[in-house]
Amino acid sequence: MALSQPTRPLSHGDLLARRLGPPVPFGPFEALLLEGLARPARSCPAGDEIGEHGAPLRPRLIRSGWAGAVRTLQDGRRQIFRLLLPGDCIGISATPAALAVSTTLALTPLETVELEPVTAALRDDPERHAALATAFALEAARAEAGLLDHLMRLGRQTALERTAHLLLELRDRLAAVGLGGVTHFPLPLTQEVLADTLGLSTVHMNRTLQELRRLRLLRLDKGQAELLDPARLAGIADYAPPRVSTLGPASSAALREG
Amino acid sequence: MALSQPTRPLSHGDLLARRLGPPVPFGPFEALLLEGLARPARSCPAGDEIGEHGAPLRPRLIRSGWAGAVRTLQDGRRQIFRLLLPGDCIGISATPAALAVSTTLALTPLETVELEPVTAALRDDPERHAALATAFALEAARAEAGLLDHLMRLGRQTALERTAHLLLELRDRLAAVGLGGVTHFPLPLTQEVLADTLGLSTVHMNRTLQELRRLRLLRLDKGQAELLDPARLAGIADYAPPRVSTLGPASSAALREG
DNA sequence: CGCCACATTGATCCTCTTCAAAGCGTGTGG
DNA sequence: CCACACGCTTTGAAGAGGATCAATGTGGCG
Numbered sequence: 001m002a003l004s005q006p007t008r009p010l011s012h013g014d015l016l017a018r019r020l021g022p023p024v025p026f027g028p029f030e031a032l033l034l035e036g037l038a039r040p041a042r043s044c045p046a047g048d049e050i051g052e053h054g055a056p057l058r059p060r061l062i063r064s065g066w067a068g069a070v071r072t073l074q075d076g077r078r079q080i081f082r083l084l085l086p087g088d089c090i091g092i093s094a095t096p097a098a099l100a101v102s103t104t105l106a107l108t109p110l111e112t113v114e115l116e117p118v119t120a121a122l123r124d125d126p127e128r129h130a131a132l133a134t135a136f137a138l139e140a141a142r143a144e145a146g147l148l149d150h151l152m153r154l155g156r157q158t159a160l161e162r163t164a165h166l167l168l169e170l171r172d173r174l175a176a177v178g179l180g181g182v183t184h185f186p187l188p189l190t191q192e193v194l195a196d197t198l199g200l201s202t203v204h205m206n207r208t209l210q211e212l213r214r215l216r217l218l219r220l221d222k223g224q225a226e227l228l229d230p231a232r233l234a235g236i237a238d239y240a241p242p243r244v245s246t247l248g249p250a251s252s253a254a255l256r257e258g
Numbered sequence: 259m260a261l262s263q264p265t266r267p268l269s270h271g272d273l274l275a276r277r278l279g280p281p282v283p284f285g286p287f288e289a290l291l292l293e294g295l296a297r298p299a300r301s302c303p304a305g306d307e308i309g310e311h312g313a314p315l316r317p318r319l320i321r322s323g324w325a326g327a328v329r330t331l332q333d334g335r336r337q338i339f340r341l342l343l344p345g346d347c348i349g350i351s352a353t354p355a356a357l358a359v360s361t362t363l364a365l366t367p368l369e370t371v372e373l374e375p376v377t378a379a380l381r382d383d384p385e386r387h388a389a390l391a392t393a394f395a396l397e398a399a400r401a402e403a404g405l406l407d408h409l410m411r412l413g414r415q416t417a418l419e420r421t422a423h424l425l426l427e428l429r430d431r432l433a434a435v436g437l438g439g440v441t442h443f444p445l446p447l448t449q450e451v452l453a454d455t456l457g458l459s460t461v462h463m464n465r466t467l468q469e470l471r472r473l474r475l476l477r478l479d480k481g482q483a484e485l486l487d488p489a490r491l492a493g494i495a496d497y498a499p500p501r502v503s504t505l506g507p508a509s510s511a512a513l514r515e516g
Numbered sequence: 517c518g519c520c521a522c523a524t525t526g527a528t529c530c531t532c533t534t535c536a537a538a539g540c541g542t543g544t545g546g
Numbered sequence: 547c548c549a550c551a552c553g554c555t556t557t558g559a560a561g562a563g564g565a566t567c568a569a570t571g572t573g574g575c576g
Contacts, residue, residue, distance in 0.1 A: 094398065151405065155457030238333075
């Protein structure tokens with residue numbers, strides 16, 4: 001089946017390349033990656049905060065596990081801004097020594113790899129690592145587009161629509177790094193976390209998932225999600241799959257050739 | 259009074275400098291600004307779309323008037339992601355030839371200035387315009403922080419809280435370019451636009467504004483807003499004024515000295 | 517004067533929240 | 547092997563916050 005959740009098929013560098021690579025051809029910079037990323041991943045348990053709101057950013061790659069960018073109101077209400085999946089980067093910023101605008105919370109046991117050497121190289125010799133810089137910039141653009149999708153969900157969609165939309169987004173983002181296929185993917189989150197992502201109460205999150213099951217659109221089992229009718233789900237969610245890149249056709253072609 | 263809404267006191271360059279400048283000392287790059295921005299502003303009426311979702315980005319400065327970054331669902335539900343005020347920039351991106359992830363809609367009559375020459379200069383000789391690059395990067399970070407604030411509003415705050423929070427944000431952003439003071443500022447938006455920003459129905463937006471008036475927190479008159487008790491409003495909204503910058507203290511100091 | 521966009525109001529409905537309790541699965545210690 | 551605790555899911559009932567529908571007011575402007 002397409003339920004490919006490889007134990008550890010990709011090296012750190014391969015994971016990053018797969019995640020950032022497609023539209024931009026990596027060459028001289030692969031070496032840099034391998035050099036900087038050969039070190040072992042660092043682990044932390046679920047619930048750990050790695051990087052707090054207001055603290056200096058530290059660039060990291062998520063090697064395995066899920067995290068969330070989160071902020072909490074005085075009275076405890078919590079909002080997750082973005083779910084962070086294997087292959088996602090945290091703390092990359094064009095501003096030197098920037099401060100985190102949200103807390104990063106491990107939602108499952110997490111393995112991360114320091115990207116400091118990579119960003120340092122980028123800072124020291126931007127010319128030489130232009131492709132890398134472009135890849136990171138592209139990634140930032142994708143992240144921003146993701147935030148806008150999320151705003152659309154929270155501002156204008158119903159609980160059912162939001163949930164369908166998020167499931168499709170997660171499917172596509174996971175597929176991009178080889179985790180899961182068109183219908184199956186890992187979903188190791190509690191309903192409380194999903195609720196905090198989608199701006200719902202836990203109770204209503206539960207009932208919304210039930211509704212999706214009742215409609216024969218979704219199956220959940222042991223941290224795995226199965227989309228039984230992705231097309232219908234996309235209809236409900238008004239979901240558009242992510243563009244291949246945020247580059248225009250012209251420059252995209254130019255990059256492929258360059 | 260602090261109700262300073264100058265007719266046209268600032269040059270294009272001064273407006274930009276005031277908006278981007280504070281933490282980063284502008285020097286050699288002012289010249290560039292003035293060179294590139296001497297040209298007259300271009301006007302368009304309210305309702306015009308300048309830059310559509312999916313079209314190539316074009317860098318612009320809002321000289322006067324308000325715009326919104328917006329996206330619409332198939333069925334017409336609309337979400338405004340970010341209100342764009344005088345001094346705000348549109349279409350700045352680290353990726354060359356990026357595509358817009360949202361449509362920019364003029365909410366009032368609008369005057370804009372092309373920033374193409376500025377971004378071109380940045381692209382051609384990044385070394386020489388490092389301060390400018392930093393300023394734009396900082397600005398991008400601020401914009402992202404603003405998106406997270408907005409997500410918090412839409413995901414976890416009530417109509418009253420959202421409205422209070424947005425009003426305070428607008429006050430501070432306007433004050434940063436000399437429009438309005440601690441209690442007064444221009445607010446040339448219809449309730450429908452506010453509703454589409456805050457993820458509410460027009461009717462409920464109306465009632466929420468009434469509630470704020472009833473609580474003696476807000477007065478609206480002729481496109482001007484008056485906050486009658488900013489502190490209490492901040493309490494309701496759980497509002498934290500924006501940090502001076504997103505730079506850490508160390509690098510912030512370094513920049514001031516450099 | 518009459519039009520038009522915008523603001524306001526009333527009534528009703530429904531989505532979602534809240535509170536409280538009960539299932540369920542898994543791991544732990546006795 | 548059972549008892550128990552703990553985290554997560556599920557269920558019920560009640561209520562609030564907002565949406566929706568349909569008018570009515572109001573002010574600026576040709």
